[in-house]
Amino acid sequence: MTAPAFGRATVVGAGLAGLSAAVRLRETGVAVTVADGAAQAGGRCRSYHDPQLGLVIDNGNHLVLSGNAAVARFRRTVGAPADTLTGPDEAAFAFADLASGARWTVRPNAGPIPWWLLAPSRRAPGSRARDYLALARLARARPDETIGDRLAPAGPAWERLLHPVLLAALNTDPAASSARLAWAVLRETVARGGRAMRPLVAQPTLAAAFVAPAVAWLAGRGAPVALGRRLRSLGFAGDRVTALHWADGAQPVAADEAVVLATPAPVAASLVPDLAAPTAFRAIVNAHFAVPPPPGAPPLLGLVNATAEWLFAFPDRVSVTVSAADRLLDTDREALARTFWAEICRAYGRDAPMPAWQIVKEKRATFAATPEQDAHRPAAATRWRNLFLAGDWTRTGLPATIEGALRSGETAARLVAN
Structure with missing residues (x-):
């Protein structure tokens, strides 16, 4: 095996793009450090306990398809349990x-x-x-x-x-x-x-299907994820990144060290001079209701002529997703919940009082998938020879999806290793 071009790397960001990059780098023998400013890994694919519901939920509902090759590679590498990504036996x-x-x-x-x-x-x-x-x-x-x-x-x-x-x-x-x-x-x-x-949904959570297995895999190979560590700026000299300025102090970047910046587009644009990146974004609104779906409910149900667009039937909850939901950002949360619940009742043919609920609004969920914004997406390599980018907003050839995020991490890792 050819020795990697860089002996070590710092991955900034522990969303799926950053985790994917870190996993592939460790596979090639690169020593990896992973840090994220949040309190937990996962980025937009995070899971957390919601006290209002009394349940562990995902901040958003994410669907992948059986043909998503990077999803399969990532889960296979980190040993994700097969039953944490489920769906019908045939495409339906x-x-x-x-x-x-x-x-x-x-x-x-x-x-x-x-x-x-x-x-x-x-x-x-x-x-x-x-x-x-x-x-x-x-x-x-x-x-x-x-x-x-x-x-x-x-x-x-x-x-x-x-x-x-x-x-x-x-x-x-x-x-x-x-x-x-x-x-x-x-x-x-x-x-x-x-x-x-075949539509596949994380069960019981995105953390179980993607994040927790990756974090455990990295920790077991000497690359634990450091949380609550926020990057404030980068130091540059010539064609290299020479320093990482964290909130808790500066870290010099060694001559044989690469930096993979796997942050959201606005954060990356604030850290990298003159970085071309998407500037327009679209929202996603999700709603969660603490009630089991009725027997026989499909795991995924698309709604037409409704405010809700997709219903996800989990064993302990029913969740709603609305894409390109900028029009709903200023709508009262309880009014949204009542609208969604009425539509759930009609879709499932039930009549029941609204259970405990939660509304999650992601204002900048993804870049706007227009030709103009797609043209702004940067490549993984930058003009600094030891700085690489990862994220579903980079030039993956795909829209902002889990598959695209994982591929971006693979691409960045490949560039570092080669």
């Missing part, structure tokens, strides 16, 4: 229209030849096979083109499947989102068939 996406009362399940076949498009019972009601085949137009999109430039954002297929799925993946109005980013998601999932499209 259940929906309910709260305006009409209609219900349907989209069920792609397992293989890459999409014969499911010829079966009306497997498609969104009222849609036609050619509505889905039109997605191939995204493959030829220019970097500056939106989905709306390549597709007609209307019709049964759009309203009952494509819009809700693309909105969740991009966290941006799909019609205004980057066609190339949308195609990157579709190419790795839909184009590969149902085996790559």
Whole structure:
């Protein structure tokens, strides 16, 4: 094995991008130090005990797909228990229209030849096979083109499947989102068939599925995560980072040491001179209700003609996710909870008083997945030879997803090692 280019590295940030970078670096024999300014690891994928609910919850609901290769690699490496990421045995996406009362399940076949498009019972009601085949137009999109430039954002297929799925993946109005980013998601999932499209949800929490196994794996290999350690600035000289100025003092950066900056985009932009980075962001609003879902409830239910967009059925709670939710940021929390609960009752066909609830608003959840913002995303390598970037906001070729975050960490680690 070739010796790594750097013998050691400091990873700043213990979100999934930073943890991914640290894990891959340790695999290549690089001595790693990981630090994060928060009280716990995980970044936006953190889990915590909420006293209002009396439950451990995730700050946001995150869905991955069975075709997400970096997710599989990461979990396999750190020994994450298989039962902490669960989903149906086949690709199935259940929906309910709260305006009409209609219900349907989209069920792609397992293989890459999409014969499911010829079966009306497997498609969104009222849609036609050619509505889905039109997605191939995204493959030829220019970097500056939106989905709306390549597709007609209307019709049964759009309203009952494509819009809700693309909105969740991009966290941006799909019609205004980057066609190339949308195609990157579709190419790795839909184009590969149902085996790559099974929806998987962390059980019981994101911490159990991703964060805790990684932190334990690193600690067992001499790279414990230091929490509550905030980086205030970087010192530069020539083509190198020469110092890390933490809140508790300065740390010189040795000649054989690399720095992987795995912080959110605004933080990285404040630390690195003239860094090109996304400047527009979209919110996500999540709601959690301390009540078990009714028997037979699907683990994931998409809602049409509702404020809530997706319902996640956990054993001890029902959770709601709304993407591109900037319009809801100023809405009263209890009013939101009552709106969501009324929709949950209609979706599940139940009538019950609202249980204990919690609303979590992430104002800057992801960068806006528009062509303009995608063009601002920087590469992992920088003009300083020992400084590398990681994060779902870097140039991963994917929108801001768990898969993209993990890949960014792999990329940064590969650059350090090579």
